[in-house]
Amino acid sequence: MWQQTLITLRARPRGFHLVTDELLAQLPRLRECRTGLLHLWLQHTSASLTVNENADPAVRRDFERFFNRLVPQGTEGFEHNDEGADDLPAHFKASLLGCQVTVPVTAGRLATGTWQGIYLGEHRDHGGARRVLATLYGEDA
Numbered sequence: 001m002w003q004q005t006l007i008t009l010r011a012r013p014r015g016f017h018l019v020t021d022e023l024l025a026q027l028p029r030l031r032e033c034r035t036g037l038l039h040l041w042l043q044h045t046s047a048s049l050t051v052n053e054n055a056d057p058a059v060r061r062d063f064e065r066f067f068n069r070l071v072p073q074g075t076e077g078f079e080h081n082d083e084g085a086d087d088l089p090a091h092f093k094a095s096l097l098g099c100q101v102t103v104p105v106t107a108g109r110l111a112t113g114t115w116q117g118i119y120l121g122e123h124r125d126h127g128g129a130r131r132v133l134a135t136l137y138g139e140d141a
Contacts, residue, residue, distance in 0.1 A: 001036065003029050003136045011129045012122045014086075016060035020117040024110070027134055031108040036138015038110065039102045043131040046090035046124050048097035054117025063121070067093050083124075090123035097121055105138055 007026045009019055023040065024030065030038065042049050053059035071092045073085050080088045101118060104111040120130060 001029070001033055001136065001138055001140050003027075003134075005134045005136075007132045007134055009120060009130045009132060011127065012120065014064070014122050014125050014127070016063040017120045017122060018054055018060065018117045019120045020054065020110070020112075023118060023132065023134065027136065030105060030110075030136055032141050033105045033108055033136060033138040034141040036105040036136060037102055038105055039135045039137075040100060040118070041133045041135070042099040042120075043133060044094070044099070044127070046087070046094055047127055047130050048094045048099060048119075048121035048123065049101045049132070050097045050119050050121060051101055051103070051112065051116050052119055053115055054112075055115055060119065063119070067096075067121070067123075071096075086123070086125050090127075093121060093123040105136070108141060 005026060007023060009022055040049055052063070071089045073089050078088050080091070
């Protein structure tokens, strides 16, 4: 089984957002996959994908605080600011976290741990809708 789907995630404010359910809603064939992999590729350079805590929203707020301290907006000495003061910091954060995740699929479900979910890191103040290319490959159920 091979399936490739371009998913558009709704626009979100700056921060870290749990998007697992929004992604799965666009992937009905995942339920037909007995064993496989779901590869998610974010088609943007100022946002990121990562897997982490899916229960306590404080974790996502703390992620935002940590990355804002690590890559503060308004640091002098950088040239790239074509789209505003949040432009280059967003690119740095996206590179640190990455634009892709691969999740195993078992018996038609993501084989994540109990407390794991997929985050969209929105690193722009007004990033807009984000596109994720989802490639599912594996054995039919």
